[in-house]
Amino acid sequence: MTDLGKTPTRRELLTAIGMIGGTAALYQAMTTMAHAAETQFAGPPNLSGARKGATVIVLGAGLAGMLAAYELTKAGYRVRILEYQNRAGGRNWSLYGGDTYTELGGATQKVQFAPGNYLNPGPWRIPHHHRTLLHYCKAFGVKLEPFIQFNHNAYVHSDAFGGKPQRFKSLAADFEGNVAELLNKSIDQKALDATLTAEDRDKLKEALRDWGMLDKDMRYTKNLRSSEHRGFDRPPGGGVNGSPIPSEPFAFKDVLDSRIWTQMAFFMNYEFQTTMFQPVGGMGMIGKAFGAQVQPLVTFNAKVSKILQDKKGVTVSYTDTSTGQAQTARADYCVCTIPLGILNQIESNLSDPLKAAVAAVPYSNSVKIGLEMNRRFWEEDQAIYGGHSFTNQEISLISYPNFDYLKDGPAVLLGAFASGMGAYRLGGMTPEERIETALAQGSVFHPAQYRKEYRNGASVAWSRVPWTMGCCARWNEDTRKQHYQTLVGIDDRVVLAGEHASYVGCWMEGALLSSIDAITRLHKRALEA
Amino acid sequence: MTDLGKTPTRRELLTAIGMIGGTAALYQAMTTMAHAAETQFAGPPNLSGARKGATVIVLGAGLAGMLAAYELTKAGYRVRILEYQNRAGGRNWSLYGGDTYTELGGATQKVQFAPGNYLNPGPWRIPHHHRTLLHYCKAFGVKLEPFIQFNHNAYVHSDAFGGKPQRFKSLAADFEGNVAELLNKSIDQKALDATLTAEDRDKLKEALRDWGMLDKDMRYTKNLRSSEHRGFDRPPGGGVNGSPIPSEPFAFKDVLDSRIWTQMAFFMNYEFQTTMFQPVGGMGMIGKAFGAQVQPLVTFNAKVSKILQDKKGVTVSYTDTSTGQAQTARADYCVCTIPLGILNQIESNLSDPLKAAVAAVPYSNSVKIGLEMNRRFWEEDQAIYGGHSFTNQEISLISYPNFDYLKDGPAVLLGAFASGMGAYRLGGMTPEERIETALAQGSVFHPAQYRKEYRNGASVAWSRVPWTMGCCARWNEDTRKQHYQTLVGIDDRVVLAGEHASYVGCWMEGALLSSIDAITRLHKRALEA
Numbered sequence A, B: 001m002t003d004l005g006k007t008p009t010r011r012e013l014l015t016a017i018g019m020i021g022g023t024a025a026l027y028q029a030m031t032t033m034a035h036a037a038e039t040q041f042a043g044p045p046n047l048s049g050a051r052k053g054a055t056v057i058v059l060g061a062g063l064a065g066m067l068a069a070y071e072l073t074k075a076g077y078r079v080r081i082l083e084y085q086n087r088a089g090g091r092n093w094s095l096y097g098g099d100t101y102t103e104l105g106g107a108t109q110k111v112q113f114a115p116g117n118y119l120n121p122g123p124w125r126i127p128h129h130h131r132t133l134l135h136y137c138k139a140f141g142v143k144l145e146p147f148i149q150f151n152h153n154a155y156v157h158s159d160a161f162g163g164k165p166q167r168f169k170s171l172a173a174d175f176e177g178n179v180a181e182l183l184n185k186s187i188d189q190k191a192l193d194a195t196l197t198a199e200d201r202d203k204l205k206e207a208l209r210d211w212g213m214l215d216k217d218m219r220y221t222k223n224l225r226s227s228e229h230r231g232f233d234r235p236p237g238g239g240v241n242g243s244p245i246p247s248e249p250f251a252f253k254d255v256l257d258s259r260i261w262t263q264m265a266f267f268m269n270y271e272f273q274t275t276m277f278q279p280v281g282g283m284g285m286i287g288k289a290f291g292a293q294v295q296p297l298v299t300f301n302a303k304v305s306k307i308l309q310d311k312k313g314v315t316v317s318y319t320d321t322s323t324g325q326a327q328t329a330r331a332d333y334c335v336c337t338i339p340l341g342i343l344n345q346i347e348s349n350l351s352d353p354l355k356a357a358v359a360a361v362p363y364s365n366s367v368k369i370g371l372e373m374n375r376r377f378w379e380e381d382q383a384i385y386g387g388h389s390f391t392n393q394e395i396s397l398i399s400y401p402n403f404d405y406l407k408d409g410p411a412v413l414l415g416a417f418a419s420g421m422g423a424y425r426l427g428g429m430t431p432e433e434r435i436e437t438a439l440a441q442g443s444v445f446h447p448a449q450y451r452k453e454y455r456n457g458a459s460v461a462w463s464r465v466p467w468t469m470g471c472c473a474r475w476n477e478d479t480r481k482q483h484y485q486t487l488v489g490i491d492d493r494v495v496l497a498g499e500h501a502s503y504v505g506c507w508m509e510g511a512l513l514s515s516i517d518a519i520t521r522l523h524k525r526a527l528e529a
Helices: A010-032 A063-075 A131-139 A168-188 A198-211 A224-230 A252-258 A260-267 A284-297 A352-360 A420-427 A431-442 A477-488 A508-528 B010-032 B063-075 B131-139 B168-188 B198-211 B224-230 B252-257 B261-267 B284-297 B352-360 B420-427 B431-442 B477-488 B508-528
Strands: A055-059 A078-082 A100-102 A108-110 A144-147 A155-157 A276-279 A302-309 A314-320 A325-331 A333-336 A366-373 A387-391 A397-400 A411-419 A454-461 A494-496 B055-059 B078-082 B100-102 B108-110 B144-147 B155-157 B276-279 B302-309 B314-320 B325-331 B333-336 B366-373 B387-391 B397-400 B411-419 B454-461 B494-496
Touching: A055 A063, A055 A314, A055 A325, A063 A078, A063 A284, A063 A333, A063 A508, A078 A284, A078 A325, A131 A284, A131 A508, A144 B144, A155 A168, A168 A198, A168 A224, A168 A252, A168 A260, A168 B168, A168 B198, A198 B168, A198 B252, A198 B261, A252 B198, A260 B198, A276 A284, A302 A333, A314 A333, A333 A508, A352 A477, A366 A420, A366 A431, A411 A420, A411 A431, A420 A454, A431 A454, A477 A494, A477 A508, A494 A508, B055 B063, B055 B314, B055 B325, B063 B078, B063 B284, B063 B333, B063 B508, B078 B284, B078 B325, B131 B284, B131 B508, B155 B168, B168 B198, B168 B224, B168 B252, B168 B261, B276 B284, B302 B333, B314 B333, B333 B508, B352 B477, B366 B420, B366 B431, B411 B420, B411 B431, B420 B454, B431 B454, B477 B494, B477 B508, B494 B508
Parallel strands: A055 A078, A055 A333, A155 A387, A333 A494, B055 B078, B055 B333, B155 B387, B333 B494
Antiparallel strands: A100 A108, A144 A276, A302 A314, A314 A325, A366 A411, A366 A454, A387 A397, A397 A411, B100 B108, B144 B276, B302 B314, B314 B325, B366 B411, B366 B454, B387 B397, B397 B411
């Protein structure tokens, strides 16, 4: 397997181990080699030895479906994709000026963004540990740029401070400073004598002083030291008036009322840890790049109505929505990536347990609203470059564009990323009402500029997206236990793939990892047949 | 001043206030308008009414000198710059393949980086609140891209864990989790009953549970919840083996020994808070862009030897180092941006208090080492995209490139950013010894790849830089009190400018703010003359 004349690379070693010992051995080897913890991705699937002429029909030209088609074709299978829409990418999608979108209920929006601006209705950011997606982005030539997830200088808005937004840095600094002061006080009051050794107590006190920016009396107070974290009333400058003026920390009660720990914990979340990425030009560039790889295999405008498998293969009935004609397609096997809510409505002879699994998983809703503004006032007036300002209102956050910083001219900010009840309320509105709500709620952050600089907007409510009727699968502990293995298992000649068939739900990475796992098992099954 | 037919913009308002009430009124107005705290920059200086034919000689074509020349020329002054080097930019500087650099002591390095790669020996990152620099970057067409300052997935190395580096995210999560558990325990032991109300104690407990990822018993333990912050043994995946496996938190004793709070506090520091920027193509692009604006004004290769002022003007003696010829230049006024250690060696009739101030401020040292590697193993093998891995060794950190992510081919990482004693030790070495030290120390993070993938390197020890003999001015509380106002004050016809004449020391922003303040006062003095 490896050329004995040279030292095998890590990839070669892992491939060799994988072929001999299977996935468990591979995983153990990766763990021993000490960086398995980043990902379950171990390279593209190994599908060698495919039977000549074996055929697969893939339902859905989203990322899971296209990856399946790409890898199965490479392995020698004859593959065909049926796709409901007239474009590849599925939920990987960007809306640009000139695009038209009609939602369930009939409302049609014509997007008016200036050239270069866009809204990503679905996925919009890529964690650094989503290695499968990064691998294929590189392989398919998708150029990436940093997505600014964490911005100390953006705002947090809540009922605290009379509804006045505060900078994340000030609230977070004050939370940490107060926690440090209180824990130090507790140590002094001997509350932890039974828990920590004297040596560890001393180390902890030093840590609290430095991390919490406490003064020499171990208090968190107004001084240049605490201002180094929370910001200054007058920051350091040059010349005669160069000396800084410290700022006054907030009352701890107000800091608690702001619930700033929610955002602090959010930024520490595995899925949102830095560094994150986005494709240059919009998330939809990924769907387009995948689409370019499988383009000859796709039949667009194909509305699947029936999936029937028998001892020899799978027959899929569909309607060509551009002509209205009924069609059928047949193959030895089927990889079905249709979202569960849609699949649940399609006639099939899938097994009853699989049907029950498909029916058991609800989809979340979410609403995204893009607002085009005349200028980047958040940058020019408030020194916010990328990242999010959070609110406890329905819009949940506004997020600033992560490209073309400092540029003159119109820019699109994400004016809402609503979920839960907020998403249902916004989803129930007309597109015009959604924009109005986004402008009203977002104005708390930029009262002087928000309405004044507004040009136009677009929104997508996922509950009204005709081809998914929801955003993504929401498993819970019970449904996982009862249905997950059934859902991902091969049902005779059909296997499901997509973010819904993963533990990385609602992420493109989940769709890809699921797809690799599904086609690897399907290939094995095909070889056994 | 403002067109009464339309609402004045914020900038117009501030300019109007500034002209009527001066800086103090302006500052107060900005504070009231609630975003003064970002910067002392209030737009380019207003130097209207310059006397026709008035002349200024600027010493040094670093950022402070070039900004002074640019704004004074715009205002109508006749300006000339004398620069010791044969290029503009001063400490704003990038080294590219093909460049040659000779340090004090005589060692010459020929940089061998591949095209597109570079080392920034001096400044390398721009805080979002350095508004003066951002303003002129935009005005002069410097394209910026994000500098990844904060990377949860990079390493921290210390004597803890037997010297094995750990990911920042895991150490930080464990620090926060333990602090949360301990403070909650203290509350339960009534250590804070006298300090916090019952209501605030309840809110704080909720905060600690959510921020610290505590379990239902308010313990920080091994489970999927704590792994959401610290990372998984097996992260969530797709298909049959999709379920995640949690990781075991470190012993708190080891977390304390790692001193992780140092990095946690570092990332909360005002100067290092996100979002940060770097110019596309290297920091030196800024010096080049400023240089392009003032190019006709600059005399390069001019080594100043004497600065003499009299009642009518300032005479500067210098040697043209390309010909060896002695020259003089004369002007009504002089803006001197020469670094203090150099200025201290130049003959002058500056006042004794100013001379004492110039002599009183020591310069820090620092050493940067660029290492070109065959491939981006930190990205490919360890999922680190930009940011820094920290160590308590002399190199202090290694920093990963923040551009061309995922690209094949050689890339340059910063193999050392030493200061203090480490910088003096590295500065005392030959360039070859520095590289060897950087490779030896940096290998702790990437033992399998570091030496194997190394191609070539370059280093700059600021104590050996002929035109500064140090990195930047290091004021302390005493020298500020005794000398700062003298240093920035106008000495008859000479005013000093540069990062050393600011409270934003060692940053380009300090040089620019100092320059604006200096020429604004000089202009006022000139009008009074």
